[in-house]
Amino acid sequence: MLITPLQLVDEPLQIDEAIAPGTLEYAADLRQVGPLPVKGQAELLIEHRGSHNHINDIRVRAEYHGEFEVLCARCVEPVSIPVAGEFDLIFRPESADAESGERAITADETEIGYYSENGLLLEDVVREQVLLSLPSRTLCKPDCKGLCPRCGQNLNVGSCNCGDAPADPRWNALAGLADKLVN
Numbered sequence: 001m002l003i004t005p006l007q008l009v010d011e012p013l014q015i016d017e018a019i020a021p022g023t024l025e026y027a028a029d030l031r032q033v034g035p036l037p038v039k040g041q042a043e044l045l046i047e048h049r050g051s052h053n054h055i056n057d058i059r060v061r062a063e064y065h066g067e068f069e070v071l072c073a074r075c076v077e078p079v080s081i082p083v084a085g086e087f088d089l090i091f092r093p094e095s096a097d098a099e100s101g102e103r104a105i106t107a108d109e110t111e112i113g114y115y116s117e118n119g120l121l122l123e124d125v126v127r128e129q130v131l132l133s134l135p136s137r138t139l140c141k142p143d144c145k146g147l148c149p150r151c152g153q154n155l156n157v158g159s160c161n162c163g164d165a166p167a168d169p170r171w172n173a174l175a176g177l178a179d180k181l182v183n
């Protein structure tokens, strides 16, 4: 859904979209499962810079919620996680600050995003918000045993024989060294 200032001149634009799974590429280990509903509104905020210069900012407020699948940080099995959030963001035309030459960014403005000449793509905004709202690391369960570092067996599913097998000779050498150090 492309939002342009022209659409917002008369009145705010109601947003009631459902982003289909597969529309957005999030990250290698993150997949959207099912539609992602987004509801809210976009409105025009006119910034006056001097008497003749005004800038069409777009303010977007919306909430979204959906089901995602992320890979467990230890065993790399897919884990379902619900993701929900809301945002209230202001977007300024990219050209506005480039042309003025003086790009005065105050503390309040750090939250300001930019939109290109064509307009603001709602999907881009939602994608970024989803990525920001995710936990940095997800486990399938708090005590996930992970994968065997040698054979790759998922240790939640079953054990492997690596523990019983003779260790790699290189580790034997190190173990011998440790014995010598102790004695």
Ligand SMILES: [Zn+2]
Pocket: 072, 073, 074, 075, 076, 077, 139, 140, 141, 144, 145, 146
């Ligand atoms: Zn796991």
Ligand SMILES: [Zn+2]
Pocket: 148, 149, 150, 151, 152, 153, 160, 161, 162, 163
């Ligand atoms: Zn193993």
